[in-house]
Amino acid sequence: MNDLCTDIGYISLAKYGEQLCGDHVDIIHKDDGTTVVVLADGLGSGVKACILSTLTSKIISSMINNGMSIEECNATIAATLPVCSERQLAYSTFTVFHSLLQSEEVEIIQFDNPFVILLREGEFFEFPKTKIEIQEKIIYCSRIPVQEGDIFILMSDGAVHAGVGKILNFGWKREDIIQYMKPLSVVGYTAKTLTRILIDECSRLYEEKPRDDTTVCTIRIRKREPMNLLIGPPSNKDDDIKMMSLFFSKAGKHIICGGTTAKIASEYLQKPVIPSFNYIDPAIPPVGHIEGVDLVTEGVITINRVLQYAQNYLTDNDFFADWNFKKDAASLISCMLFEEATDINFFVGKAVNPAHQNPDLPITFSIKMQLIDELVLCLEQMGKRIKVSYF
Amino acid sequence: MIIVICIGSSCHLKGAQRVVEKLQMLVIENQLENKVILNGSFCMGNCTKGVCVQIGEMIYSVSPESVETFFQNEVLHAVQR
Numbered sequence: 001m002n003d004l005c006t007d008i009g010y011i012s013l014a015k016y017g018e019q020l021c022g023d024h025v026d027i028i029h030k031d032d033g034t035t036v037v038v039l040a041d042g043l044g045s046g047v048k049a050c051i052l053s054t055l056t057s058k059i060i061s062s063m064i065n066n067g068m069s070i071e072e073c074n075a076t077i078a079a080t081l082p083v084c085s086e087r088q089l090a091y092s093t094f095t096v097f098h099s100l101l102q103s104e105e106v107e108i109i110q111f112d113n114p115f116v117i118l119l120r121e122g123e124f125f126e127f128p129k130t131k132i133e134i135q136e137k138i139i140y141c142s143r144i145p146v147q148e149g150d151i152f153i154l155m156s157d158g159a160v161h162a163g164v165g166k167i168l169n170f171g172w173k174r175e176d177i178i179q180y181m182k183p184l185s186v187v188g189y190t191a192k193t194l195t196r197i198l199i200d201e202c203s204r205l206y207e208e209k210p211r212d213d214t215t216v217c218t219i220r221i222r223k224r225e226p227m228n229l230l231i232g233p234p235s236n237k238d239d240d241i242k243m244m245s246l247f248f249s250k251a252g253k254h255i256i257c258g259g260t261t262a263k264i265a266s267e268y269l270q271k272p273v274i275p276s277f278n279y280i281d282p283a284i285p286p287v288g289h290i291e292g293v294d295l296v297t298e299g300v301i302t303i304n305r306v307l308q309y310a311q312n313y314l315t316d317n318d319f320f321a322d323w324n325f326k327k328d329a330a331s332l333i334s335c336m337l338f339e340e341a342t343d344i345n346f347f348v349g350k351a352v353n354p355a356h357q358n359p360d361l362p363i364t365f366s367i368k369m370q371l372i373d374e375l376v377l378c379l380e381q382m383g384k385r386i387k388v389s390y391f
Numbered sequence: 392m393i394i395v396i397c398i399g400s401s402c403h404l405k406g407a408q409r410v411v412e413k414l415q416m417l418v419i420e421n422q423l424e425n426k427v428i429l430n431g432s433f434c435m436g437n438c439t440k441g442v443c444v445q446i447g448e449m450i451y452s453v454s455p456e457s458v459e460t461f462f463q464n465e466v467l468h469a470v471q472r
Binding site: 282 | 408
């Protein structure tokens with residue numbers, strides 16, 4: 001059993017003036033660790049293109065996921081896609097990325113999108129393609145072994161056309177994109193961040209007014225990284241030891257949130273809690289330290305901030321520079337959960353802190369539970385595997 | 392003398408950070424760096440009375456506004472004695 005997994009990030013820009021994007025990315029994660037990503041670009045723009053690409057990506061991802069061949073997918077698409085009344089065509093390009101990480105391989109199937117870019121150890125890596133023809137379509141298939149750190153960049157043609165006739169005469173060529181991304185690929189950025197950097201550059205070249213739907217999807221092959229977060233004492237005091245022993249028996253890093261919770265952990269480990277006065281961000285209580293725990297923080301206020309960062313991460317991510325560099329408790333947790341971790345175990349204690357049930361304080365019990373629920377939802381949207389246990 | 396200030400959630404919301412800053416300042420102003428040690432603590436279990444500040448066995452309820460009075464009455468007197 002190997003421990004590789006995929007870190008996937010994608011962003012689409014709609015053509016200037018359109019509300020809908022005519023590109024679509026569909027991702028299916030299976031429990032056995034295989035992942036199917038399909039990037040489709042529908043003919044034209046707006047609603048019509050959006051329908052074509054959504055249908056195409058959904059059909060292909062579900063069929064591939066269920067073990068059907070590309071020939072069968074193609075036949076289904078041909079039979080299903082509505083024909084454009086203007087052009088008498090039913091057309092959508094697609095790129096399929098199918099990770100078979102059990103065998104440390106990926107399968108890539110490409111039809112009419114710019115070719116997938118593979119960056120390995122900071123260099124461009126040309127992988128072999130087999131050309132096949134299905135119903136007059138030329139499709140390129142590849143099956144390649146992967147290694148940790150490999151970065152695959154999937155694009156719609158909007159990315160390579162960025163700047164055509166405006167800032168650049170012939171647009172941004174695939175070669176230019178390779179040169180642009182090469183140095184960035186070794187920094188250790190997540191797929192989401194790499195995607196953001198590339199799409200921002202495309203948008204800049206278009207002078208913020210994309211003349212075509214533009215989509216970038218970055219897939220990074222990385223190692224699984226488990227992470228464990230404990231918050232709140234158990235509702236029954238007798239469960240203290242049970243909760244602690246389960247928590248500390250898990251592989252990976254350990255984060256403890258909450259003052260009382262930290263005390264219970266400190267008793268369990270027989271190591272003192274050493275708090276600090278290091279107020280890096282005056283709104284966030286400082287971190288503490290317990291030997292054997294990777295991070296000790298305050299509970300609700302800190303997690304509330306982490307949730308804000310998580311929600312922002314899934315939208316425009318403009319707080320990235322804050323949490324990625326600052327060293328306050330909420331930023332540290334954000335880095336560990338959003339960037340480092342792939343599998344996160346939450347240990348949530350349901351004890352009610354009587355002192356927090358004061359109407360003057362915005363930290364009631366129900367708020368704590370709500371924070372955790374929302375945070376879990378955000379992390380799942382980031383593609384993390386989450387397990388929550390209540391005590 | 393060791394002064395322990397609670398920096399748990401509840402006390403934080405009631406201004407623990409400002410209490411810490413003011414105490415640090417007062418210690419320096421009164422040149423008590425060698426006599427007074429400031430320590431933090433996660434929740435002391437007395438959240439309703441926050442911000443909790445502990446000297447020896449006694450737990451005092453201090454607010455950012457009352458820090459100076461607290462310092463005069465409880466710290467300066469004890470140290471100068």
